[in-house]
Amino acid sequence: MKLSEIIGMEVVSSSGSVLGKIxxxxxxxxxxxxxxxxxxxxEIIIGRAGWMERLGFRAVKEEVISWSxxxxxxxxxxxxxxG
Numbered sequence: 001m002k003l004s005e006i007i008g009m010e011v012v013s014s015s016g017s018v019l020g021k022i023x024x025x026x027x028x029x030x031x032x033x034x035x036x037x038x039x040x041x042x043e044i045i046i047g048r049a050g051w052m053e054r055l056g057f058r059a060v061k062e063e064v065i066s067w068s069x070x071x072x073x074x075x076x077x078x079x080x081x082x083g
Contacts, residue, residue, distance in 0.1 A: 001073070003041070011046045014071065014082040020046040022078065023062065041067050044078070 003025060011019045023046065027039035044067065047060040071081045 006044075006073075006078075009073070009076050009078050011044070011065075011078045011080065013080055019080070020048040020063070023047045023060065026064070043067060044070070 006025065007022055009022050011022060013019060022044050024044075025041050026043040026045065028042045044065050045062050046065060047062045049060045052058045053060045065080065069080050070078055072079045
């Protein structure tokens with residue numbers, strides 16, 4: 001899966017409540033100091049943007065979630081684990 005495919009995916013809780021969309025990804029470490037030619041994603045940043053945020057009148061409220069909290073990625077939806 002490409003990182004560009006994850007950005008914009010809808011994120012839902014284990015009960016199905018919509019939490020927002022993925023707006024960014026974070027990884028740990030510096031790629032030039034790792035043995036692999038890639039970096040592992042450690043966190044997703046989600047945000048909810050209504051029309052006021054899209055027009056720039058308000059900042060998007062963001063939440064950082066650990067990658068380990070992801071239960072599944074299916075279609076265009078990321079489901080988190082309970083708790």
